[in-house]
Amino acid sequence: MSTTDNNTKGYLALAATSIIWGSTWVGSRYAVQFVPGLQISSIRQFLAGSVLLAFYLIKGEKLPTWQQFKWLALVAFLIIALNNGLGTWSVKYISSGLAALIAALYPICTVLLEMLFFKKTNNTPLTFVGLLVGIGGVAFVFYENAFQAQPPGYAFGVALSITGMLGWSLGTIFIARNKHSMNPYYATGWQMIIASAMIFALSRATGNHIPIAAIPSNVWITMAYLVIVGSVLTFVAFVYSVKHLPAAIASLYAYINPIVAMLVGAWWLHEKLTVNLLIGSVITIAGVYIVNYSLRRRKAK
Numbered sequence: 001m002s003t004t005d006n007n008t009k010g011y012l013a014l015a016a017t018s019i020i021w022g023s024t025w026v027g028s029r030y031a032v033q034f035v036p037g038l039q040i041s042s043i044r045q046f047l048a049g050s051v052l053l054a055f056y057l058i059k060g061e062k063l064p065t066w067q068q069f070k071w072l073a074l075v076a077f078l079i080i081a082l083n084n085g086l087g088t089w090s091v092k093y094i095s096s097g098l099a100a101l102i103a104a105l106y107p108i109c110t111v112l113l114e115m116l117f118f119k120k121t122n123n124t125p126l127t128f129v130g131l132l133v134g135i136g137g138v139a140f141v142f143y144e145n146a147f148q149a150q151p152p153g154y155a156f157g158v159a160l161s162i163t164g165m166l167g168w169s170l171g172t173i174f175i176a177r178n179k180h181s182m183n184p185y186y187a188t189g190w191q192m193i194i195a196s197a198m199i200f201a202l203s204r205a206t207g208n209h210i211p212i213a214a215i216p217s218n219v220w221i222t223m224a225y226l227v228i229v230g231s232v233l234t235f236v237a238f239v240y241s242v243k244h245l246p247a248a249i250a251s252l253y254a255y256i257n258p259i260v261a262m263l264v265g266a267w268w269l270h271e272k273l274t275v276n277l278l279i280g281s282v283i284t285i286a287g288v289y290i291v292n293y294s295l296r297r298r299k300a301k
Contacts, residue, residue, distance in 0.1 A: 010244035018253040022260025024230035025096035037089035038203035048231035049192025056186040080195035082167025088159045093157025095271040097262030102161040108134045109169040126294035132267040134287025140280035255285045
């Protein structure tokens with residue numbers, strides 16, 4: 001296959017990743033109207049992780065060692081249990097677009113955490129510009145919301161979403177400082193399975209669950225989309241785009257997701273979409289992009 005064909009398919013894979021992963025926020029928002037968010041997340045991670053594990057175990061991957069398992073468990077807790085579990089719970093109280101926007105802030109949060117707690121001081125002036133732009137965009141978004149009546153649980157939903165994003169940021173730092181020699185896609189399958197057990201335990205402890213038999217058919221249809229399309233197929237598309245496109249291009253999905261979530265949420269679930277929210281989101285995403293760009297330049301040098 002020619003390089004041109006690979007590039008074309010890479011861009012198609014990138015488009016699929018951007019649109020579908022953005023829409024999964026809306027799918028989760030729809031599902032939590034009928035089933036607790038923690039239970040939705042637990043089932044989704046278990047089913048998607050089972051598919052990935054089965055595939056790689058059939059290909060001959062070995063079971064992880066005890067050291068690897070401890071590493072997998074910590075990453076599963078930070079990046080999946082906190083991020084996806086609490087993120088899915090949060091869309092019970094806040095819009096899918098706002099939840100996706102908060103999640104997209106993790107590169108900014110990662111830089112701030114490294115500066116504050118790990119004394120990382122080799123950031124460039126461009127990094128600080130990106131931080132200021134991103135924080136300004138977030139302030140713009142929440143400034144508009146500050147003068148409007150919010151639905152019950154709004155502050156709790158924002159807190160859940162921010163906590164999940166912090167978990168993702170801490171997980172990113174942990175992985176960078178504690179690398180492990182495992183197939184990353186096989187490792188992801190284990191992380192999903194482990195995280196599903198953690199989220200299930202939290203759902204039971206907090207009473208956020210219903211009997212499996214009581215889950216309505218429309219939620220199972222949505223779950224099938226979240227697992228088969230949103231997790232497995234999009235994961236394959238993401239891997240393809242990473243392999244055949246420059247890293248700077250392949251990472252663009254992270255900036256498109258929140259906008260997709262806002263537009264699809266407004267269309268399907270009639271979530272409120274204002275000009276100020278869109279402007280603030282674009283400013284925020286621009287800040288995240290500048291931070292990521294500055295980090296790539298620093299790494300290249």
